[in-house]
Amino acid sequence: MGQKKALLIDISLCVGCNACQAACKAENHLPEGDEKTLSLSAFTALSEHDGLFVRAMCQHCDIPTCVSACPVAALEKRADGPVLYSADKCIGCRYCMQACPFHIPRYEWKSTRPGIKKCILCAPRLEKGLPTACSEACPTGATKFGDRNELLIEATNRITADSGKYVPKIYGKNDVGGTSVLYISPVPFEKLGFDTRLGQEPMPILTMNALSKVPNVVGVGSVMLAGIWWITNRREDVAREEGSNKQDSNHKNRG
Amino acid sequence: MKTFKFPRITFWGVVATTLIVLGVGAAIARFTLGLGATTNLSDEFPWGLWIGFDFLGIGLAAAGFTIVAAVHLFHAKDYEPIVRPAILTAFIGYLLVVLVLVIDLGRPDHFWHPLVMWNPHSVMFEITWCVILYTTVLSAEFAPIVLEKFNLHTPIKWIHSVSLPLMILGVLLSTLHQSSFGSLYLIVPNRLNPLWYTPLLPILFFISCIASGVSMVILETLILSRKGRTLLPPELRANLAKITAVALAVYLVVRFQDMFTRGTVAELKHLTYHSLAFWFEIIVGFVVPLVLLLSNRIRHSRRGLYVTTIMVLAGFAANRMNVAVTGLEKYPTHTYFPSLLEVLIMTGIAAIGFTAFTLIARYLPIFPDVAPPEPDQHPFSSLSPAIEGD
Numbered sequence: 001m002g003q004k005k006a007l008l009i010d011i012s013l014c015v016g017c018n019a020c021q022a023a024c025k026a027e028n029h030l031p032e033g034d035e036k037t038l039s040l041s042a043f044t045a046l047s048e049h050d051g052l053f054v055r056a057m058c059q060h061c062d063i064p065t066c067v068s069a070c071p072v073a074a075l076e077k078r079a080d081g082p083v084l085y086s087a088d089k090c091i092g093c094r095y096c097m098q099a100c101p102f103h104i105p106r107y108e109w110k111s112t113r114p115g116i117k118k119c120i121l122c123a124p125r126l127e128k129g130l131p132t133a134c135s136e137a138c139p140t141g142a143t144k145f146g147d148r149n150e151l152l153i154e155a156t157n158r159i160t161a162d163s164g165k166y167v168p169k170i171y172g173k174n175d176v177g178g179t180s181v182l183y184i185s186p187v188p189f190e191k192l193g194f195d196t197r198l199g200q201e202p203m204p205i206l207t208m209n210a211l212s213k214v215p216n217v218v219g220v221g222s223v224m225l226a227g228i229w230w231i232t233n234r235r236e237d238v239a240r241e242e243g244s245n246k247q248d249s250n251h252k253n254r255g
Numbered sequence: 256m257k258t259f260k261f262p263r264i265t266f267w268g269v270v271a272t273t274l275i276v277l278g279v280g281a282a283i284a285r286f287t288l289g290l291g292a293t294t295n296l297s298d299e300f301p302w303g304l305w306i307g308f309d310f311l312g313i314g315l316a317a318a319g320f321t322i323v324a325a326v327h328l329f330h331a332k333d334y335e336p337i338v339r340p341a342i343l344t345a346f347i348g349y350l351l352v353v354l355v356l357v358i359d360l361g362r363p364d365h366f367w368h369p370l371v372m373w374n375p376h377s378v379m380f381e382i383t384w385c386v387i388l389y390t391t392v393l394s395a396e397f398a399p400i401v402l403e404k405f406n407l408h409t410p411i412k413w414i415h416s417v418s419l420p421l422m423i424l425g426v427l428l429s430t431l432h433q434s435s436f437g438s439l440y441l442i443v444p445n446r447l448n449p450l451w452y453t454p455l456l457p458i459l460f461f462i463s464c465i466a467s468g469v470s471m472v473i474l475e476t477l478i479l480s481r482k483g484r485t486l487l488p489p490e491l492r493a494n495l496a497k498i499t500a501v502a503l504a505v506y507l508v509v510r511f512q513d514m515f516t517r518g519t520v521a522e523l524k525h526l527t528y529h530s531l532a533f534w535f536e537i538i539v540g541f542v543v544p545l546v547l548l549l550s551n552r553i554r555h556s557r558r559g560l561y562v563t564t565i566m567v568l569a570g571f572a573a574n575r576m577n578v579a580v581t582g583l584e585k586y587p588t589h590t591y592f593p594s595l596l597e598v599l600i601m602t603g604i605a606a607i608g609f610t611a612f613t614l615i616a617r618y619l620p621i622f623p624d625v626a627p628p629e630p631d632q633h634p635f636s637s638l639s640p641a642i643e644g645d
Binding site: 065067068069070071072073074089090091092093094095097098099101103105106107108109110111112113114115195197198203204206207208209210211214217218221222225226228229232233235236 | 286287288289290291292296297298301302324327328329330359360361362363364365366368369372373374375376377378379380381382383419423424426427430431434435438439441442443444445454457
């Protein structure tokens with residue numbers, strides 16, 4: 001599998017030609033057509049914000065929310081980057097869709113055996129040592145494929161080389177714990193529809209904080225409940241032994 | 256009692272039958288046409304009415320573990336007569352929730368996958384296991400009632416021999432599982448409205464389920480105590496109302512303390528779609544019933560308890576629906592309203608629940624079999640009646 005791969009998307013270089021989407025559709029055998037939002041037939045889509053184009057796609061998080069949410073481990077993160085889905089395991093609970101901070105998975109609502117669809121970072125191509133279809137198709141180099149570490153260095157270089165051209169942030173470097181899709185932008189990310197309030201902590205930590213208390217609840221709880229049972233039971237036994245008559249117990253003052 | 260009577264045609268019988276027939280029809284449509292054609296669920300709202308209904312059903316079923324804990328673990332023996340109705344409520348509640356979940360799943364044919372494909376990091380995984388295990392515990396707690404009917408005393412003895420660990424397990428599973436429903440939403444801090452999102456969601460879900468579970472028991476004793484039969488003396492019923500009041504008070508303190516410390520209380524400054532939903536839930540379901548239950552007269556009045564418990568349950572339902580649906584809406588652009596078929600499936604399943612309760616209560620020994628309002632002899636225990644009788 002080798003190094004963790006990633007995409008570096010330079011928003012200042014994107015001209016909105018949509019070659020990435022066309023290549024993606026061809027690679028994944030999806031129906032052709034110009035689509036502006038993610039759908040079952042578009043795993044990536046360009047949206048325009050004041051003359052700048054932003055590519056939406058699965059961010060392939062390092063510690064993916066969807067992977068932690070899935071009750072049957074139908075989603076998995078591969079060491080070389082892609083977050084993959086297996087429909088054979090999926091029970092269709094849609095918790096991944098609810099949980100994904102980037103709102104990526106699309107559901108086959110029309111099917112009677114539905115699953116989700118999303119970008120798989122061209123995992124089969126990566127195995128052959130090829131870059132993703134979208135990066136290969138990009139005529140301006142706005143989407144660049146490579147090792148994540150190297151792309152981070154390159155992104156930093158581009159930002160520092162021309163101070164003022166970019167805002168000093170690599171979106172995806174640390175957001176939700178880091179992703180395999182990195183963005184640099186000439187304008188603040190909030191203005192391009194990015195959610196910049198997600199924080200640097202991986203989302204799965206939020207539920208793990210609660211889940212990690214489960215063993216404690218079980219351990220302490222069972223001892224406590226058994227203890228309470230023992231004490232109340234003992235109290236009854238003692239009361240009975242002492243020969244106090246039945247009317248004394250608790251609140252038997254009903255008329 | 257023992258003679259078989261041909262079922263009479265009653266108003267509620269007709270209503271229930273209609274709802275069940277409509278619900279079954281809607282379920283057939285859902286399975287043949289798929290979720291997209293029959294529901295208003297979408298990529299924006301992958302979860303809707305049914306998840307809210309699950310939360311509600313599980314919350315009402317909290318009656319089961321609270322009463323079992325009170326009577327059998329804490330030895331509040333006076334409440335013995337309501338153990339069986341509470342277990343029955345919980346058992347039916349859980350079975351119905353499982354039914355709704357299976358209907359809600361995109362791949363109901365894969366429902367068994369969590370048993371063999373594990374992901375302990377998933378809240379959904381924990382919930383699935385808790386539901387399965389607790390439904391098993393409930394069937395073991397319910398089994399003696401059926402066995403007793405058919406005079407099978409040996410299996411009852413077996414169950415009785417493990418009843419203590421079984422009951423402790425049941426209480427623990429309920430605790431985990433009631434709170435896990437809140438944990439589900441810990442992962443959407445960016446999407447759930449701050450009026451509902453808090454790291455304390457699991458704790459708030461647990462506290463409120465005690466209020467709703469006990470309210471459900473009170474409501475049941477009120478309804479079932481009508482025809483000249485007193486299920487629970489008014490004094491004990493008033494005590495249950497006190498427990499509800501305490502749970503409501505604790506809930507309000509925790510919820511508002513959290514909102515003040517985290518600053519989310521600022522969301523209430525303006526009257527919005529969300530703040531209206533919030534105030535409805537808090538005032539109807541928590542503040543007003545709490546104030547009413549502080550009065551000794553209301554705690555002893557049938558009408559007072561009817562009103563307060565129904566308010567608690569309505570507020571509880573509003574709270575769960577707000578977390579599951581309203582809190583995720585972005586008014587007015589991203590909203591969700593259930594489709595007719597979603598509603599019909601839900602009402603159909605609710606009708607199945609009420610019908611099942613009524614029929615089981617009629618044919619199995621759920622209530623102390625003494626018609627006069629003074630049950631003098633020791634009422635039978637839920638788990639070991641046959642043995643004590645020996």
